[in-house]
Amino acid sequence: MSEHTIKATSRAVEGKGASRRLRHAASIPAIVYGGKSAPQAIQLDHEKIWLAQQNEWFYSSILNLDIDGKVESVLLRDMQRHPFKQIIMHLDFQRVDANQALKAAVPLHFLNQDSSPAGKAADVVITHELNEVTVSCLPKDLPEFIEVDLGALKSGDVIHLSQIKLPKGVELPELKLGKEHDVAVVIAKPGRVEAEGAAEGEAAE
Numbered sequence: 001m002s003e004h005t006i007k008a009t010s011r012a013v014e015g016k017g018a019s020r021r022l023r024h025a026a027s028i029p030a031i032v033y034g035g036k037s038a039p040q041a042i043q044l045d046h047e048k049i050w051l052a053q054q055n056e057w058f059y060s061s062i063l064n065l066d067i068d069g070k071v072e073s074v075l076l077r078d079m080q081r082h083p084f085k086q087i088i089m090h091l092d093f094q095r096v097d098a099n100q101a102l103k104a105a106v107p108l109h110f111l112n113q114d115s116s117p118a119g120k121a122a123d124v125v126i127t128h129e130l131n132e133v134t135v136s137c138l139p140k141d142l143p144e145f146i147e148v149d150l151g152a153l154k155s156g157d158v159i160h161l162s163q164i165k166l167p168k169g170v171e172l173p174e175l176k177l178g179k180e181h182d183v184a185v186v187i188a189k190p191g192r193v194e195a196e197g198a199a200e201g202e203a204a205e
Helices: 016-024 046-052 173-177 191-204
Strands: 004-010 027-033 040-045 063-067 070-081 088-095 102-111 124-128 132-137 146-149 158-160 184-190
Touching (some): 004 046
Antiparallel strands (some): 158 184
């Protein structure tokens, strides 16, 4: 797992007015909470965070948050954006305990789709029903992403949550809730059959 460090500074003044002044100064107000320490108000450089948040790891990795030289392990839990400007309004970070399991959303990376039998077939429609999954694991085992190999995908195949190959130490809490939670992740539908069925339905009407 790669390490990513985000620099921040503590802030004593809170409230809407203080947050507005920070944004005008190209800084982002944020909060760090959780663990045995009290919540702490911080601020971050907007330009650096704007660049960092364009990377997948910013949302799904354990981050080293350097606050005035003191480093804490955190996860991004919430990001508030301006409705139409390219401005990050506020960030929430949660402290993580190295010895305590956590839950986090992890993106899925689909491999070899184009080279699969379904991918090569002109009459097959492949849909990704999920683009991320919620995992449970210790912080050290948290993957930045999970790969789903579609190399053997054929027309009519359905890949379910339980078929995803997970890294060591990683679980999917959803699967513990019952068979009905073993949802489809990828579906390869025969497109031509669907189209013919739709046409026949229209003709019947």
